Amino acid sequence: MPGGRLTQQERQRIAAGLADRLPYAEIARRLDRPTSTISREVARNGGPGGYRPQDAHQATVQRARRGTPSPPSAAGAPGGAMEEEIIELAVRSGLPRMTARVHVDLLLSEDGRRTAAELTRRLEVSPASVSVAVNFLVQQGYVRRERDPQRRRDVYVVDDDAWYHSIVISSRQTLESAQAATAAAQTYGLDSPVGQRLAKVGAFLEQVSLDLRESADRCRDLLA
Missing domain, CATH: 1.10.287 (Helix Hairpins)
Structure with a gap:
């Protein structure tokens, strides 16, 4: 299965699949990619109705050049409404709102990885709030913790497994x-x-x- 970032051609095929109303799983199968990669890609770039492959690819290139994570979606932005809806669903299922926000931010990140500092900055909350949330997510198996030995920090990861x-x-x-x-x-x-x-x-x-x-x-x- 190919790894790394999505190519522009892959993004065009995602757009074609969305136009044909294919489910994410089928689009992922055709690209030989994990379904979560497709869902994150679409969610953070306008949603099923607003996905534009050229815009999505350009945004990814710009983020890579800056070397920084993308800013959080505003509630009024195309992807922001979907993000808020996912958070509300998680809260209604019993997840604390702060924990739900952390989990969704990880889910919608490009590679499913964030440091505690990145989560704190993106969500504009205290480090203690992030710590409580990620500890719960790790205990429940939703997130795993990796250690970055070079920078001596923890990295929180949402992978397919x-x-x-x-x-x-x-x-x-x-x-x-x-x-x-x-x-x-x-x-x-x-x-x-x-x-x-x-x-x-x-x-x-x-x-x-x-x-x-x-x-x-x-x-x-x-x-x-």
Whole structure:
């Protein structure tokens, strides 16, 4: 699978795929690229309805020349509205807003990488807020931490396999809840109403955990 930045020709093919209403996964397959690369590329350059391959390529070239990350999208900009929508979806699913903002900023970055200083500057928040957010994301498997030995700093990374690892961690936590419920059921007695209720909960959560892990393993190649 090719690596590195998208070429101008690839961006033209992305635009053609969007015009044909192809899903991101199909566009990615045709380019032999990860689906997340396509989704990030489109999201940060106008969205499905406003993507312009020449503008997107020129913006990437300019950022590379400056050697700095792109500025955060304004809420009124084409990509900004989509970014805010993703953040709201994450918040409604239970993610703290600051954590959601950090996660989305990483997702929409060119290479899925940010330092804590970059996140602090881009989101205009305190280093402590960023630290709390990235620690949670790392613990849940959404983000991994790399060490830059030359500059002695941490780099936070969202790669394609992060989604698999987050599902595995969620499955493991669900299984732990199942085991706790089963143990409590035995303590209360399986012949008691409480014990029977907890035993059912334990059996349900255990099966959900196993199914979730099996599904993640079966579908993992979609992230390759």
